Amino acid sequence: MTDDELIWRVAGGSGDGIDSTSQNFAKALMRSGLDVFTHRHYPSRIRGGHTYVEIRAKDGNVTSRGDGYNFLLALGDSFARNPTDDAVYGDEEVKPLTENLDDLREGGIIVYDEGLLDEDDVEGLDERAEENGWHVYPLDLRGIAKEHGREVMRNTAGVGATAALTDMDLDHIEDLMSDAMGGEVLEQNLEVLHDAYDQVNEMEFSHDLRVPEGEHDEEQVLVSGSHGIAYAAIDAGCRFIAGYPMTPWTDVYTIMTSLLPDMGGISEQVEDEIAAAALAVGASHAGVKAMSGSSGGGFALMSEPLGLAEMTETPLVLLEAMRAGPSTGMPTKPEQADLEHILYTSQGDSHRVAFGPSDPKECYEQTRTAFEIAWEYQIPSIVVYDQKLSGEYRNVDASFFDREPNPTLGSTLTEDELAEAPHDDTGKFHRFQQETDNGVSPRSIPGQKGGRYLASGNEHWPNGHIAEDPDNRQMQVDRRIQKLESIRTDLDERDQQVVYGDEDADFGLVVWGSQQGTVEEAVNRLNANGNSVKALGVSDLSPFPVEEVSAFVDSVDEALVVEMSATKQFRGLIQKEAGTFGGKLSSLLKYNGNPFEPAEIVEAVEIEQNGGDEQPTAQTTLEPAAGD
Amino acid sequence: MSKAFSAIGEERDVERDEFTPGVEPQPTWCPGCGDFGVLKALKGAMAELGKDPEEILLCTGIGCSGKLNSYFDSYGFHTIHGRSLPVARASKLANHDLEVVAAGGDGDGYGIGGNHFMHTARENHDLTYIVFNNEIFGLTKGQTSPTSPKGHKSKTQPHGVAKDPLRPLSMSLSAGASYIARTAAVNPNQAQEILVEAMEHDGFAHVDFLTQCPTWNKDAKQYVPYVDVQESDDYDFDVSDRREASEMMYETEDALHEGTVLTGRYYKQEGRNSYQQEKQARGDMPEEPLAGAYFDDDKEWERSYEFIDRHK
Numbered sequence: 026m027t028d029d030e031l032i033w034r035v036a037g038g039s040g041d042g043i044d045s046t047s048q049n050f051a052k053a054l055m056r057s058g059l060d061v062f063t064h065r066h067y068p069s070r071i072r073g074g075h076t077y078v079e080i081r082a083k084d085g086n087v088t089s090r091g092d093g094y095n096f097l098l099a100l101g102d103s104f105a106r107n108p109t110d111d112a113v114y115g116d117e118e119v120k121p122l123t124e125n126l127d128d129l130r131e132g133g134i135i136v137y138d139e140g141l142l143d144e145d146d147v148e149g150l151d152e153r154a155e156e157n158g159w160h161v162y163p164l165d166l167r168g169i170a171k172e173h174g175r176e177v178m179r180n181t182a183g184v185g186a187t188a189a190l191t192d193m194d195l196d197h198i199e200d201l202m203s204d205a206m207g208g209e210v211l212e213q214n215l216e217v218l219h220d221a222y223d224q225v226n227e228m229e230f231s232h233d234l235r236v237p238e239g240e241h242d243e244e245q246v247l248v249s250g251s252h253g254i255a256y257a258a259i260d261a262g263c264r265f266i267a268g269y270p271m272t273p274w275t276d277v278y279t280i281m282t283s284l285l286p287d288m289g290g291i292s293e294q295v296e297d298e299i300a301a302a303a304l305a306v307g308a309s310h311a312g313v314k315a316m317s318g319s320s321g322g323g324f325a326l327m328s329e330p331l332g333l334a335e336m337t338e339t340p341l342v343l344l345e346a347m348r349a350g351p352s353t354g355m356p357t358k359p360e361q362a363d364l365e366h367i368l369y370t371s372q373g374d375s376h377r378v379a380f381g382p383s384d385p386k387e388c389y390e391q392t393r394t395a396f397e398i399a400w401e402y403q404i405p406s407i408v409v410y411d412q413k414l415s416g417e418y419r420n421v422d423a424s425f426f427d428r429e430p431n432p433t434l435g436s437t438l439t440e441d442e443l444a445e446a447p448h449d450d451t452g453k454f455h456r457f458q459q460e461t462d463n464g465v466s467p468r469s470i471p472g473q474k475g476g477r478y479l480a481s482g483n484e485h486w487p488n489g490h491i492a493e494d495p496d497n498r499q500m501q502v503d504r505r506i507q508k509l510e511s512i513r514t515d516l517d518e519r520d521q522q523v524v525y526g527d528e529d530a531d532f533g534l535v536v537w538g539s540q541q542g543t544v545e546e547a548v549n550r551l552n553a554n555g556n557s558v559k560a561l562g563v564s565d566l567s568p569f570p571v572e573e574v575s576a577f578v579d580s581v582d583e584a585l586v587v588e589m590s591a592t593k594q595f596r597g598l599i600q601k602e603a604g605t606f607g608g609k610l611s612s613l614l615k616y617n618g619n620p621f622e623p624a625e626i627v628e629a630v631e632i633e634q635n636g637g638d639e640q641p642t643a644q645t646t647l648e649p650a651a652g653d
Numbered sequence: 654m655s656k657a658f659s660a661i662g663e664e665r666d667v668e669r670d671e672f673t674p675g676v677e678p679q680p681t682w683c684p685g686c687g688d689f690g691v692l693k694a695l696k697g698a699m700a701e702l703g704k705d706p707e708e709i710l711l712c713t714g715i716g717c718s719g720k721l722n723s724y725f726d727s728y729g730f731h732t733i734h735g736r737s738l739p740v741a742r743a744s745k746l747a748n749h750d751l752e753v754v755a756a757g758g759d760g761d762g763y764g765i766g767g768n769h770f771m772h773t774a775r776e777n778h779d780l781t782y783i784v785f786n787n788e789i790f791g792l793t794k795g796q797t798s799p800t801s802p803k804g805h806k807s808k809t810q811p812h813g814v815a816k817d818p819l820r821p822l823s824m825s826l827s828a829g830a831s832y833i834a835r836t837a838a839v840n841p842n843q844a845q846e847i848l849v850e851a852m853e854h855d856g857f858a859h860v861d862f863l864t865q866c867p868t869w870n871k872d873a874k875q876y877v878p879y880v881d882v883q884e885s886d887d888y889d890f891d892v893s894d895r896r897e898a899s900e901m902m903y904e905t906e907d908a909l910h911e912g913t914v915l916t917g918r919y920y921k922q923e924g925r926n927s928y929q930q931e932k933q934a935r936g937d938m939p940e941e942p943l944a945g946a947y948f949d950d951d952k953e954w955e956r957s958y959e960f961i962d963r964h965k
Contacts, residue, residue, distance in 0.1 A: 257957070284960060291746055292940050307730070307747070429956070453674070474663045476707065477728045542878045
């Protein structure tokens with residue numbers, strides 16, 4: 026943990042423009058040649074409450090938010106608007122300072138808005154600053170903002186002050202402001218920016234933190250996991266989305282909705298999530314690439330249409346943006362505990378394909394894979410991610426997204442092909458042939474000549490009609506299961522799992538989804554400190570890459586499974602699928618609403634390697650291996 | 654593009670027998686079941702309209718009514734309990750050239766699928782929705798349904814149901830359906846006429862189809878006098894007038910359990926855009942069927958690369 030990086034935390038109340046301000050600032054850092062990573066923390070309320078965004082910027086690959094931060098911009102005013110005299114707000118009005126100090130690194134910088142916060146209100150700030158070597162700069166950000174424009178522009182003043190304190194050029198910030206606004210508002214904001222910058226520049230600095238220098242080989246874009254998923258869906262030819270708002274799935278839903286109508290697509294907001302997924306099934310059945318999605322509670326309602334899609338062999342892509350559960354849980358906090366929910370929901374021997382991407386690039390790659398697999402094999406595909414990955418921005422080479430669209434409907438027949446396909450004596454198309462090469466029975470689409478059949482959620486004959494014949498039943502079940510074997514072979518070629526670290530290491534980490542980047546950083550740090558570890562990031566959740574995962578676990582003496590779940594769901598999946606490893610896998614768990622930080626993983630690995638049975642000091646839990 | 658769906662819009666004389674599957678099993682409905690009447694009327698109506706079986710998508714729910722598309726030869730989607738409407742309306746949005754009909758029972762449509770019914774009516778999708786209303790759950794063996802009369806006894810309501818029956822016509826009107834009729838299986842000529850009107854109607858057409866259940870509901874409606882409100886001088890009202898339609902529906906729904914059954918057209922709203930037309934007028938939906946785009950070799954598919962600029 027060195028300070029060759031800037032980790033800027035801007036804190037305030039929801040609704041104060043923290044999000045937009047931070048996005049522009051992150052983009053400015055990216056444009057200056059740095060790699061950036063953002064982390065967003067917010068409460069489940071519209072205005073007020075404690076919220077912050079952290080931007081980590083350094084020269085070189087950044088895969089996690091890091092440990093702690095070194096620059097706090099505390100914008101006052103995190104209490105709700107229009108407070109009444111007898112309302113109880115506790116000390117919320119000073120939260121931007123009090124709530125954030127625990128994570129501030131030694132020697133870090135604090136800028137707070139003395140126009141809103143009185144230092145006397147902040148208990149023990151002086152003493153703590155002295156103990157930790159913090160450099161405190163009270164600035165009248167509100168005053169500067171008011172002088173040139175309006176009070177809300179104090180964010181801009183904060184950015185100007187940050188730039189001065191870290192010796193950062195204003196060019197990129199000015200450019201981005203010009204892109205976002207115009208006229209008087211732009212002029213006022215520029216005045217606020219420069220005034221704050223100039224005022225601070227005249228001050229004497231006691232710190233030596235400077236914004237790092239860096240350079241990119243090619244043009245970069247700043248995208249979130251949600252953008253990766255939405256752009257992949259568009260490139261996969263998805264032109265129909267149906268949904269119901271729910272945090273954090275709403276991000277993808279709104280990105281898609283903002284784009285689809287202008288591209289000749291359709292977005293529907295419907296009465297509930299059962300309807301949303303059923304609409305996606307209906308549109309897909311009628312020949313359009315369609316998707317839906319939700320978060321935990323909404324996805325629970327989709328269990329029915331999910332099973333219907335599988336039984337009728339209707340291609341479908343669903344998204345599941347996990348948050349902490351059960352029930353409503355914590356709407357704005359990440360967890361990975363819907364894993365079993367997405368893998369096993371729906372009645373009977375039901376199957377679905379599931380992918381767990383780890384960063385915006387994997388979100389893009391795997392969502393495209395999800396569409397290709399769903400339409401080729403006529404099976405529901407689920408992309409499961411979480412609140413963290415949904416709203417976390419990273420820079421990616423712009424050229425990464427320059428791909429050809431793939432709107433093909435997979436194993437769907439044209440009318441010419443239909444004429445050659447098997448039909449029964451009555452002229453009805455054998456939509457659900459019993460025996461095929463790879464389990465896939467090509468489909469027709471309503472309106473096509475010669476393709477009529479019944480798509481039924483009941484077990485059915487090859488022409489679709491309801492059947493309880495035992496031989497047919499068994500053949501249809503076997504064929505549907507056979508598709509999974511074919512999919513596994515297909516996915517093996519795509520090789521979506523990632524191994525990194527020291528190839529010869531005897532200690533392994535296994536991780537899936539949004540925590541992968543944090544584990545990667547921990548592995549790099551451990552190996553740099555003389556340890557020898559390696560890690561496996563698993564992306565394919567169903568069908569599970571048993572061979573690949575088994576080979577990895579076989580290659581080490583012990584492995585630590587890192588996941589945001591209290592019940593070791595991912596470790597359970599590995600043991601269930603591999604049928605072994607009970608004695609080899611231990612767990613590092615975190616389920617307090619916050620994602621892992623690299624130091625927590627480093628700490629856990631060191632405890633494990635030293636053979637200790639102590640618990641980590643941080644908010645994580647180590648669970649030992651069970652007997653084989 | 655028409656090559657992709659050449660069954661659609663083909664003009665020829667269509668025989669009602671074309672909708673009868675050739676070697677399919679005979680319907681599993683009980684002898685004397687009202688569902689046979691719906692099947693008969695539907696075949697007649699489709700033939701009258703000259704619809705090719707392959708341009709029709711018939712979406713059903715679960716229950717005896719859900720088996721309708723097993724005995725009606727067209728494209729079909731036998732969905733899940735209460736969910737025929739969301740599947741049907743998405744199919745219509747995906748390819749608005751299809752003739753989409755949804756069907757379900759009173760438990761399916763007014764109970765478990767009640768929320769979808771309300772919202773599909775509100776949105777005024779260009780669909781025909783047939784609800785087989787026999788005031789009973791049939792396939793699960795005779796439990797009380799949302800339309801069973803107050804006091805109706807069954808194994809799940811042994812002391813007689815304490816709830817008033819739901820008023821499907823009034824509910825449909827207040828939810829926003831633009832065509833509402835009630836007909837009966839014992840009156841196949843009127844039923845066919847009404848189904849033809851419903852399918853020709855450009856908006857959400859709700860047909861409450863009274864069907865008798867000779868096995869589980871001994872109060873089956875075939876034993877009571879039926880009166881066609883359009884044929885009787887006693888019931889003169891304007892079907893395009895919302896207030897008059899509402900009053901007639903209320904009277905009808907009260908009379909249903911008093912020995913008189915009134916059937917006919919209750920409401921027809923002219924000149925209102927269907928949901929599809931509303932969406933198209935807002936640039937929210939393409940003029941050409943979206944499903945056709947995937948078969949159009951000349952279509953240029955936009956790429957995300959065009960949107961990525963805003964992230965630079």
